[in-house]
Every structure is written in structure tokens, then in C-alpha cells.
Amino acid sequence: MSIVSIGIKPKNIIPAEQRLTTALSLDDVDTVLELVPSQFSVDHDFSFDTDLYGSDAHSGPKTGTSNLLITACSSGSIDVVKALLKLGANVHCADHSGKTPLMLAAIKNSIELCKVLIEAGARIGDKDHKGRTACDWAPKQDLKDYLDPYTS
Secondary structure, X not given: OOOOOOOOOOOOOOOHHHHHHXXXXXXXXXXXXXXXXXXXXXXXXXXXOOOOOOOOOOOOXXXXXXXXXXXXXXXXXXXXXXXXXXXXXXXOOOOOOOOOHHHHHHHOOOHHHHHHHHHOXXXXXXXXXXXXXXXXXXXXXXXXXXXXXXXX
């Protein structure tokens, strides 16, 4: 699916960064490959004004910065993640709370995405700012079982 096919305005009207973030959320590999690296570094940080991980009643929406790989992993976009890694994205990056792409894949309970990241060199033992690893973030036992052999 491309951003144009769902009725989003043509590229000359939408700013490139907005096109890129929309493409990331829609798993639109073609648009991501069009914009990276022609207009953005593969490790480009961008601002956001909505909460990538969902807001709760206490904190509401958040603002901050993220990068392309973090955003693709948080939305579970396997094809975009593969494309970004092929372009040289840093598999060891982290978001504002220290979560790595692998942790975000674990949160999504995606064994396939975890496999892609591990094959790209993601470190299972990395910890976020609260000391949690990807295994700690895995919501289901089958994913914990998949990740566990890599921790030793």
C-alpha cells in the first residue's frame, strides 16, 4: 500500500518528513526508499507530536524525537525495517526511554522482526533506562523462548 493509494495528497503538497513518517506507519517501502537516502540520512531523527507507543489517561499524547528504525519497529513494519537495515541503519539505536529496535519488536510480539534484527547484529542483553531487556518486554512465552538462547 502506498500513501497515494489511500488518498493522501501528492508529494509536492506534503512535506517530505510527513511523507516519510506516514510511509513508515503504512509499511510503504517504496516511499521510504524514495526518500532515504535521497532526502534523509538512514539514521535521521525527526520530531513527532503524537505518542508512538500509545498514550494513557495519565500522560496523554507525547512529543519528542525518534528515528526511522525505531519508528518502523514500533509499528511492526518488517519490510521497512529490512530496507532500512540494508541502507545501513544503526540496529543499536534507542528511543527516549532506552528501548532498542529489538525491544520494540519484542513488545510487538514479532518473532520474525526479532529474527531480522538479531541477524543484523542486535544485542539481546541491551537494557533500557529501567534495566529491562527485550526478553523482559516480550509479552508471550513463545517469544521469550525464541529470545532466551541468545541471552547466554
